[in-house]
Each structure stands twice: as C-alpha cells, then as structure tokens.
Amino acid sequence: MSGGRPWFRTLALVLGFAFxxxxxxxxxxxxxxxxxxxxxxxxxxxxxxxALLANKQIVGAxxxxxxxxxxxxxxxxVLGTLTxxxxxxxxxxxxxxxLSGMATAPLVMPEVITGLSLLLLxxxxxxxxxxPQGRGMTTIIIAxxxxxxxxxxxxxxxxxxxxxxxxxxxxxxxxARPAKVFFLVTLxxxxxxxxxxxxxxxxxxxxxxxxxxxxAGPGSSTLPMVVFSKVRLGVSPDINALATIxxxxxxxxxxxxGVVMSKQQKIRDRDAQMALAxxxxxxxxxxxx
Amino acid sequence: xxxxxxxxxxxxxxxxxxxHALGAxxxxxxxxxxxxxxxxxxxxxxxxxxxxLMLFFLVPFVIVLKISFSDAxxxxxxxxxxxxxxxxxxxxxxxxxxxxxxxxxDNLYWKAYLNSIWVAAVSTLLCLLIGYPMAYAIARSNxxxxxxxxxxxxxxxxxxxLLRVYAWIGILKNNGLINNTLMSLGLIDQPIQMLQTDFxxxxxxxxxxxxxxxxxxxxxxxxxxxxxxxxAADLGCRPWESFLKVTLPLSxxxxxxxxxxxxxxxxxxxxxxxxxxxxxxxxxxxxxxxEFFNNRDWPVASAVAIALLLxxxxxxxxxxxxxxxxxxxxRR
Numbered sequence: 001m002s003g004g005r006p007w008f009r010t011l012a013l014v015l016g017f018a019f020x021x022x023x024x025x026x027x028x029x030x031x032x033x034x035x036x037x038x039x040x041x042x043x044x045x046x047x048x049x050x051a052l053l054a055n056k057q058i059v060g061a062x063x064x065x066x067x068x069x070x071x072x073x074x075x076x077x078v079l080g081t082l083t084x085x086x087x088x089x090x091x092x093x094x095x096x097x098x099l100s101g102m103a104t105a106p107l108v109m110p111e112v113i114t115g116l117s118l119l120l121l122x123x124x125x126x127x128x129x130x131x132p133q134g135r136g137m138t139t140i141i142i143a144x145x146x147x148x149x150x151x152x153x154x155x156x157x158x159x160x161x162x163x164x165x166x167x168x169x170x171x172x173x174x175x176a177r178p179a180k181v182f183f184l185v186t187l188x189x190x191x192x193x194x195x196x197x198x199x200x201x202x203x204x205x206x207x208x209x210x211x212x213x214x215x216a217g218p219g220s221s222t223l224p225m226v227v228f229s230k231v232r233l234g235v236s237p238d239i240n241a242l243a244t245i246x247x248x249x250x251x252x253x254x255x256x257x258g259v260v261m262s263k264q265q266k267i268r269d270r271d272a273q274m275a276l277a278x279x280x281x282x283x284x285x286x287x288x289x
Numbered sequence: 290x291x292x293x294x295x296x297x298x299x300x301x302x303x304x305x306x307x308x309h310a311l312g313a314x315x316x317x318x319x320x321x322x323x324x325x326x327x328x329x330x331x332x333x334x335x336x337x338x339x340x341x342l343m344l345f346f347l348v349p350f351v352i353v354l355k356i357s358f359s360d361a362x363x364x365x366x367x368x369x370x371x372x373x374x375x376x377x378x379x380x381x382x383x384x385x386x387x388x389x390x391x392x393x394x395d396n397l398y399w400k401a402y403l404n405s406i407w408v409a410a411v412s413t414l415l416c417l418l419i420g421y422p423m424a425y426a427i428a429r430s431n432x433x434x435x436x437x438x439x440x441x442x443x444x445x446x447x448x449x450x451l452l453r454v455y456a457w458i459g460i461l462k463n464n465g466l467i468n469n470t471l472m473s474l475g476l477i478d479q480p481i482q483m484l485q486t487d488f489x490x491x492x493x494x495x496x497x498x499x500x501x502x503x504x505x506x507x508x509x510x511x512x513x514x515x516x517x518x519x520x521a522a523d524l525g526c527r528p529w530e531s532f533l534k535v536t537l538p539l540s541x542x543x544x545x546x547x548x549x550x551x552x553x554x555x556x557x558x559x560x561x562x563x564x565x566x567x568x569x570x571x572x573x574x575x576x577x578x579x580e581f582f583n584n585r586d587w588p589v590a591s592a593v594a595i596a597l598l599l600x601x602x603x604x605x606x607x608x609x610x611x612x613x614x615x616x617x618x619x620r621r
Contacts, residue, residue, distance in 0.1 A: 008422070009422070009425065009426035009429060009430070010426070012422035012423050012425070012426045013423060013426045013427070013438065016419060016420075016422070016423040016499075017441060019419070019496065019499075020441070020442070020445050020496070020499065021441075021445070022460075023453060023456035023457055023460060023496065024445060024448065024453065024456065026456060026459060026460060026466055027452065027453075027455075027456045027459075030459060037464065040464065040469070079337065079338045079341055080338075082334050082335070082337055082338045083338040083342075085334060086331075086334055086335035086338070090331055090334075090335060093331075093335065095335075095339060098339075099335065099338070099339050099342070100609070100612075100613065101609055102339075102342040102343070102346050102347060103338070103342065104608070104609050104612050105346070105605060105609070106346065107550075107608075108549065108550060108553040108554055108604075108605060108608055109553075109554075109605075110553070110554055110556060110557020110558070110574060110597065110601070111554070111557065111559065111574075112557050112559055112574045112577045112578060112594070112597075113353075113557060113577075113594045113597060113598060116353060116577065116581060116590060116591065116594050117349030117350055117352065117353045117594070118345065118349055120349060120352045120353055120356055120587070120591070121344075121345065121348060121349040121352055123366045124352050127366070142345060143345075145341075145345075146341070146342070146345040146346055149338070149341075153338075154612075178330055178331075179330065199447075203446075203447055206449070207449050207450050207451060209451055209560055210559055210560065210578075213582075214581070224449070224451050227451055227452070227455075228451060228560070228564075231451075231455045231458065231564065232563070232564065234458075235455070235458050235459050235462070239452070239455060240459075242452070243448070243449065243452040243455070243456070246448055246449055246452065247448050250444070250447045250448050253447075254440070254444065254447070258440075
C-alpha cells in the first residue's frame with residue numbers, strides 16, 4: 001500500500017481540479033452569452049466573436065503580440081540552449097556561478113522590477129549611444145528574450161541532466177568534433193525539450209503585461225496591454241470570446257502534441273525492440289561460432 | 290526525432306557545413322590567435338548568453354541603483370544625472386539619499402512592504418495546503434493517469450494568466466457567478482462583497498500560482514522510495530504517522546522550492562491586486578507601478594525597486610541554492 005487513504009486522494013484531486021478549471025469553463029460558457037452582462041445567461045449567441053474580430057485595436061495588438069512572441073521565443077530558445085549546455089555539460093568554469101545565478105533569477109524576479117530596470121537600461125543606452133531609438137517592438141522583444149530564456153534554460157538543463165552523457169562521449173570517441181556531436185547526437189535527443197521550451201517562451205511572451213508596459217513605446221500596445229485597459233473597466237463579453245479562442249488553440253495544440261508524441265513513443269519502442277532482438281541474435285550467433 | 294526522423298539529414302548538412310567553417314577558422318592564423326586568447330568553442334558558447342544576461346539583466350540593476358540616488362525633474366528622462374562634469378576636470382558624483390529617506394519616513398511604503406509580504410506569505414501557505422495533497426495524490430496514482438493529471442495541472446498555465454485572473458472578476462463580483470447562485474438558491478438576500486477585497490486577491494494569487502507549487506512537490510514525491518513507507522508500516526507506524534515521520538521530512542526540498550517559487554513573485558505582484566483587490570489596497574508592486582506611471586517619479590520608483598530587491602535577495606539566494614542542488618542531484 002502506498003500510504004494515504006484513496007478517498008482522501010480522490011477528494012483532493014476533484015476539489016483541486018474544480019478550483020483550477022471552473023474559472024476557465026465559466027470564461028468559455030459566457031463567451032456564448034447573448035446578454036452583455038457577462039454572468040447573467042441571456043441565450044446562446046456567437047455575436048461577441050464577431051465583435052471581437054471587428055475590433056481593429058484588438059486584432060492589431062494580437063498580430064503585434066504574435067510577431068513579438070515568435071521572434072522572442074526563437075531567440076530565447078537559442079540563448080537558453082547555449083546556457084543550458086554550458087551549465088550542464090562544461091563542468092566548472094570561471095563565471096559559472098554568475099551565469100547560473102543570472103540564468104535562474106529571472107524565474108522568480110518580480111515583473112515590476114524586471115520591467116523598470118530594463119526600461120532604465122534602454123533610456124540610458126539611448127542617451128549614451130543613441131540606440132535603441134525610442135521604445136517599441138524591439139525593446140519589448142529584447143525584454144521578452146531575457147526573461148523567457150531563463151525558462152528555456154531550466155527546461156534544457158534538466159533534459160540534459162537526464163540523458164546519458166556516454167552517448168555524446170561515444171560520438172566524440174568515434175572522432176566527431178564537438179559541433180558535430182551537438183548537431184547529430186545532442187540536438188535530436190533534446191529536441192522535444194527545445195520544442196516545449198519554445199512553446200513556453202512563446203506563451204510567456206504572449207501573456208506578459210507588466211514588463212511590456214514598461215518597455216513599450218507609444219503605438220506599440222501589445223494584446224495584454226489592450227486587454228488590461230479594457231478589463232480594468234469591468235467585464236466585457238468580447239474578452240471572453242478572446243479567451244475562448246485562446247483556450248481552443250491550446251487544447252488543439254495539446255491534443256496534436258499528445259497524438260504525435262504517443263506515435264513517436266511507439267516508433268521508439270519498436271526501434272528499441274528491434275535493437276534488442278538484433279542484439280540477442282548477435283549474441284546467439286557468437287555463442288554458436 | 291531519433292534515427293527515423295527527417296531532421297537528421299538536415300542536421301547533418303548543417304553540421305558538415307559548420308564543421309567546414311569551424312575547421313577553416315581553426316586552421317587559419319585567426320584560429321590560433323583566438324585560441325591563444327582562450328576563445329575556444331566552449332568559451333564562445335558560454336560567453337554569448339553570459340554577455341546577453343550581463344547587459345540585459347545585471348547592468349540594468351546597477352542603473353536602477355544609480356537612478357534611485359538621483360533627483361526627479363520634469364524632463365525626459367525625468368531625473369537628473371548622478372555623475373556629471375562639475376568643471377572640465379572634476380567628475381562630480383551627487384548621491385541623493387532623499388528618495389530612501391522618503392521611503393522610510395512615509396508610512397505608506399512600510400505598510401505596502403509589510404502588507405505585500407503578509408499577503409504573499411498567506412497565499413504561499415494556502416497554495417501549500419491545497420497543492421500538497423494534489424501533488425501527493427498525483428504522485429501516488431498509476432503511471433498512465435499520472436501523466437494525464439500532470440498535464441491537467443500544467444494546462445491552465447498555457448492559457449493566458451491575465452485572462453484567468455479576469456475570469457475571477459466574473460465569478461466574484463456582486464452580480465457574479467457565486468452571488469447569483471447563492472441568491473437563486475435563497476441562501477442569501479444581499480450579494481456578498483467579494484470582488485475588491487483582500488479575499489479576492491488571495492484567491493487570485495493562489496489560483497494563478499498553484500501549478501508552481503504542485504510541480505516541484507510532485508517531482509519530489511514521485512521519486513520517493515516507497516519501500517521506506519513499507520518499512521515504517523512494518524515497524525508499527527500508522528499511515529498518518531509514517532506520513533509525518535517519513536514522507537513529509539523527505540519532501541521538504543520540494544516544499545521549499547514550491548514555496549519560494551510562489552512567494553517571491555507574489556510579493557511584487559501587480560496584476561492580481563490591480564484587477565481583483567480594493568483600489569486602496571497597498572501592495573508594493575502596485576505602489577511601484579503608480580510611482581512610475583501615474584506620478585512619473587522614476588527615482589522614487591527605482592528606490593522602491595531597490596528596497597524590494599533587498600527584501601527578496603535572501604529568498605532568491607535560497608531558491609538558487611535549491612535549484613543548483615536539484616540539478617546536481619539529477620546529474621547523479
């Protein structure tokens with residue numbers, strides 16, 4: 001017996017997941033509400049979706065946010081992978097402690113501090129070297145890369161810590177240069193971690209209000225900034241519609257990822273089985289010979 | 290993405306190309322010169338993120354510190370320089386402690402700091418009380434359901450944080466979901482004021498940060514050696530005794546990691562008190578925001594940030610130590 005009473009564990013899960021999911025379900029349900037009063041049911045309607053897509057400000061901000069998130073996530077994956085490699089594979093080197101400190105601190109750093117400090121940096125840089133000229137998309141992207149790469153680093157580092165270093169050593173023993181080892185051995189193995197790191201960075205960037213508010217300039221309002229100024233004035237059904245679209249995208253993405261991963265797992269299992277069988281055959285033939 | 294994937298040919302092509310390029314560099318005089326400076330491939334890999342983080346993470350704090358010592362002025366940027374040329378030869382450094390004196394003298398800031406720490410601590414405890422049983426139940430369920438449950442914990446995290454906080458406005462407000470339900474059941478006649486109270490802020494923080502508590506706890510509880518519990522049972526421990534004497538002490542690293550992951554960002558939280566809390570509620574993240582955006586007093590905002598950072602330096606260092614210990618353990 002693994003300890004704990006089954007009914008207690010079931011209760012903890014049911015209540016916990018109810019707490020996590022009731023707000024999300026309520027967002028979705030009331031996005032189909034005819035009534036403007038978000039929480040009073042007035043019949044089924046999809047008119048808020050139409051209203052949402054007709055809102056040029058929201059659509060424009062959404063496109064800007066998607067662009068920023070795609071660029072920031074890609075750069076964050078590159079930098080986060082380099083950091084993860086350095087921390088997990090290079091052993092002790094000068095500056096390792098500082099690097100690991102700088103790479104993990106953004107995980108917990110309150111966003112108001114990150115936002116303020118980056119803004120002051122950009123202002124100072126502009127005074128000193130004239131770059132960046134004003135603030136906007138570029139400064140938001142830099143800010144998002146910096147805080148999202150911390151999350152990628154953690155994901156990559158823990159993936160690298162899990163897998164067997166002897167695979168890389170074997171490739172190196174067979175004469176592969178470090179770059180070749182990385183691209184042919186390490187990268188394919190940690191690829192799922194990079195993918196989830198990219199998605200994580202993308203989501204974080206798409207979702208960030210506080211840091212973007214500090215480093216954005218006039219005319220570069222991201223989606224969270226527009227949403228925040230709208231919901232500050234109270235609930236509005238088109239925001240529910242926006243949330244529902246987002247939730248649908250995430251749900252579909254998760255379903256697709258699940259199917260792909262289970263398929264890959266099957267292929268991997270079959271490969272492993274074939275390898276084992278071949279191994280057995282070889283042992284048998286060696287015994288005979 | 291193993292041997293059968295299509296990424297290998299592409300990867301191979303890239304690597305061959307890179308190898309040629311690197312080889313060309315390595316064999317040229319440039320290569321030997323670079324090596325003499327200690328610029329090997331490894332150093333290059335480590336130095337790119339290193340310099341990025343120096344420039345965009347560490348240096349900004351120095352600038353915040355500098356500006357926290359400057360005078361506010363109505364200009365762009367709205368502060369006076371700390372370092373300036375007094376005459377042609379004399380570099381003048383003018384440190385102005387007035388911003389900090391202001392923070393200490395004005396009760397508002399003390400109250401905001403203490404209140405933020407209190408709110409964050411209570412929310413962390415609530416997260417632990419809800420998250421621990423969940424993490425425990427997930428870790429002890431069978432492997433197939435375990436993955437599904439874990440996914441369900443992470444899933445809300447992928448949808449927008451802002452919109453999930455927004456969802457609580459609809460649930461908690463006076464004609465919101467809870468009040469409407471209670472009134473239609475006849476349990477109450479008047480709506481209960483829940484939105485714009487401290488209660489709503491606690492709900493918001495616990496709700497948003499719960500996955501951050503569950504995940505490290507789960508990671509810890511999942512790898513626990515269950516034979517220890519059998520041994521405890523054989524030696525006459527009741528289930529709750531063996532939980533208190535074996536499971537709980539062993540899961541302490543997970544508890545600490547989860548608590549820090551919730552507590553530190555919650556202290557500086559802005560969005561949740563701004564949307565769900567009373568407009569007059571004092572939270573330091575909100576104070577900083579107001580100083581910066583509404584009062585446009587950058588030096589005071591910087592001083593607030595530095596003071597907040599000083600409060601958080603010890604928990605952040607604890608967090609990093611836990612993080613390092615965790616990755617060292619995973620390597621073993």
